Amino acid sequence: MPICWKACLEKKYSLAGWTAGILVYMAILGWYYPSLAEAGDEMQALMDLMPKDMWAMFGIDEAVDMLSPSGFLTAEAFGMMLPIFFSVFAMGIGSRAIGGEETDGTLELLATLPIARRQLYFEKFAALVILVTALGILLWLGVLFASARGGMALSVGPVAGSSVMVALLGLFFGAITLAAGAMTGRRTQTVAIGSALIVVTFLFKSLAAMIDSLSALKWLSPFYYYGQGLSLDENLLFVDTLPLVGGIIVLAIAGLIVFERRDLCT
Amino acid sequence: MISISNLSKHYGSVVAVDDLNLSIEPGEVFGFIGPNGAGKTTTIRVLVGLLKPTRGSVHIFGMDCWSDGAKIRNRIGYLPGDLYLYQKMTTRSLVRYFARLRNTDTAAETDRLARQFDLDLDRPIGQLSKGNRQKAGLIQALAHRPDLLVLDEPTAGLDPLLQQEFLELMGHMRERGQTVFLSSHLLAEVERVADRIGVINSGQLNRIGTVAELRAAARRIIEIRFEHPPAASEFADVEGVSNAEIHGTMLKCIATGSMDALMKAAARHTVVDVRSQEENLEEVFLDMYRENA
Numbered sequence: 080m081p082i083c084w085k086a087c088l089e090k091k092y093s094l095a096g097w098t099a100g101i102l103v104y105m106a107i108l109g110w111y112y113p114s115l116a117e118a119g120d121e122m123q124a125l126m127d128l129m130p131k132d133m134w135a136m137f138g139i140d141e142a143v144d145m146l147s148p149s150g151f152l153t154a155e156a157f158g159m160m161l162p163i164f165f166s167v168f169a170m171g172i173g174s175r176a177i178g179g180e181e182t183d184g185t186l187e188l189l190a191t192l193p194i195a196r197r198q199l200y201f202e203k204f205a206a207l208v209i210l211v212t213a214l215g216i217l218l219w220l221g222v223l224f225a226s227a228r229g230g231m232a233l234s235v236g237p238v239a240g241s242s243v244m245v246a247l248l249g250l251f252f253g254a255i256t257l258a259a260g261a262m263t264g265r266r267t268q269t270v271a272i273g274s275a276l277i278v279v280t281f282l283f284k285s286l287a288a289m290i291d292s293l294s295a296l297k298w299l300s301p302f303y304y305y306g307q308g309l310s311l312d313e314n315l316l317f318v319d320t321l322p323l324v325g326g327i328i329v330l331a332i333a334g335l336i337v338f339e340r341r342d343l344c345t
Numbered sequence: 346m347i348s349i350s351n352l353s354k355h356y357g358s359v360v361a362v363d364d365l366n367l368s369i370e371p372g373e374v375f376g377f378i379g380p381n382g383a384g385k386t387t388t389i390r391v392l393v394g395l396l397k398p399t400r401g402s403v404h405i406f407g408m409d410c411w412s413d414g415a416k417i418r419n420r421i422g423y424l425p426g427d428l429y430l431y432q433k434m435t436t437r438s439l440v441r442y443f444a445r446l447r448n449t450d451t452a453a454e455t456d457r458l459a460r461q462f463d464l465d466l467d468r469p470i471g472q473l474s475k476g477n478r479q480k481a482g483l484i485q486a487l488a489h490r491p492d493l494l495v496l497d498e499p500t501a502g503l504d505p506l507l508q509q510e511f512l513e514l515m516g517h518m519r520e521r522g523q524t525v526f527l528s529s530h531l532l533a534e535v536e537r538v539a540d541r542i543g544v545i546n547s548g549q550l551n552r553i554g555t556v557a558e559l560r561a562a563a564r565r566i567i568e569i570r571f572e573h574p575p576a577a578s579e580f581a582d583v584e585g586v587s588n589a590e591i592h593g594t595m596l597k598c599i600a601t602g603s604m605d606a607l608m609k610a611a612a613r614h615t616v617v618d619v620r621s622q623e624e625n626l627e628e629v630f631l632d633m634y635r636e637n638a
Binding site: 081082085183184185187188190191192193194195340341342343344345 | 356390393394395396397414415416417418419421423425427428429430431442443445446447485
């Protein structure tokens with residue numbers, strides 16, 4: 080797997096940077112949570128005043144108990160910040176994988192080596208999965224660290240499940256840019272497509288939660304399926320991962336079909 | 346070795362290559378000549394499996410370039426016309442990376458080529474001059490000792506000394522029985538190493554032949570000085586003669602093919618001096634390009 084290995088090594092500094100950012104963020108949350116919890120009833124009363132629509136704008140379907148560890152981390156991290164972190168990280172890898180190499184001109188030599196395009200594509204995809212999984216594992220460890228630091232006593236299993244869901248959401252958007260790059264050979268356009276889809280699908284989910292007549296829009300949003308499996312109190316159910324896993328597989332296959340058939344480096 | 350049958354490649358309504366037929370034998374150095382935009386690079390990209398033919402087929406080693414591309418490319422070395430290498434890698438790490446993908450070991454040959462080209466293998470490619478990047482590209486194309494070398498404008502960016510070295514290298518490859526498909530818009534570099542030359546223009550193969558055959562088609566500029574000025578009309582209809590002009594006692598004309606008719610026509614007068622200047626191949630090809638344009 081030399082292509083996969085090279086792609087992973089190229090992103091080692093990027094992975095280290097994102098990991099550092101997430102760990103710092105988690106450390107801040109772990110440091111901040113005890114003072115929030117001490118505020119007790121006053122803080123909860125303030126939270127109760129916030130309308131449901133306000134929560135929806137931050138990616139949370141229902142008003143959460145901000146004083147509980149899981150409610151605090153859902154509101155502060157898993158609701159919006161971490162999905163965006165993971166999606167941007169994965170999109171960077173996906174857009175660079177094939178579209179970036181073709182834009183830079185380096186794909187011309189790589190694609191004329193004695194490897195099938197299918198192998199090239201799968202190795203690039205494997206690198207995306209490995210890097211996002213690595214960030215997911217580091218997130219899992221970071222949340223457990225924050226939990227220990229802030230006395231939250233979160234269980235290992237649900238934190239792992241939530242980390243899996245956020246990694247799957249990132250992979251979904253990474254798969255979009257990788258497949259779009261494989262189809263078009265253009266990096267800038269794929270990043271634009273991916274970024275627009277993050278914003279639009281996040282809005283779909285928020286609008287669906289706020290406006291009853293638009294509730295069907297949630298089915299078009301990967302953020303909705305992400306939210307369905309997200310829980311820091313209960314273990315992740317396999318079935319909740321299926322919509323995102325299925326979407327990732329469909330995107331991967333669609334990108335491969337076009338990549339195997341189209342002209343490269345035109 | 347290479348068999349191209351009725352190859353056409355279209356980009357939408359633009360015809361880049363039009364019904365190209367070509368056969369190249371093992372051990373042959375084939376020069377593929379044409380002006381910029383003639384279809385050379387498109388043909389080469391079909392050969393190496395980057396582009397799918399719109400019509401026709403291309404076979405190398407008896408296998409189809411599109412469906413059996415990976416097997417074919419194991420025995421091909423390729424240097425693109427627009428060479429882009431990973432800027433942060435060194436030449437050594439680049440060639441090692443490609444060798445892993447080829448499932449072979451090229452370390453010894455890489456070192457030998459680096460000595461021959463006088464290239465520091467351990468400098469990042471991004472820090473190399475254009476000429477040295479071209480050397481790095483040549484090394485990655487040659488290191489696995491391919492049966493077929495496909496080179497698109499290989500001497501672009503090389504100084505004259507390196508161009509000379511490169512042409513000598515082509516000669517060595519021919520001696521070793523390796524086949525070379527060499528594209529260029531510069532005839533001078535191709536005619537020195539190529540066994541045969543094909544001329545492509547506007548996507549069509551205009552002419553193909555050995556260097557000697559193409560030279561035979563070359564025109565000569567003839568100057569004949571007479572004792573007394575002849576009439577230009579005496580030479581206007583002479584077979585193989587064109588552009589006959591009289592300047593004082595001198596006839597200037599262009600002769601193609603046999604000189605017999607011209608000499609017999611000139612012998613009717615007292616000839617003082619005859620000068621013949623062969624048109625160089627570069628001019629022959631420029632004429633072909635103009636005719637086609």
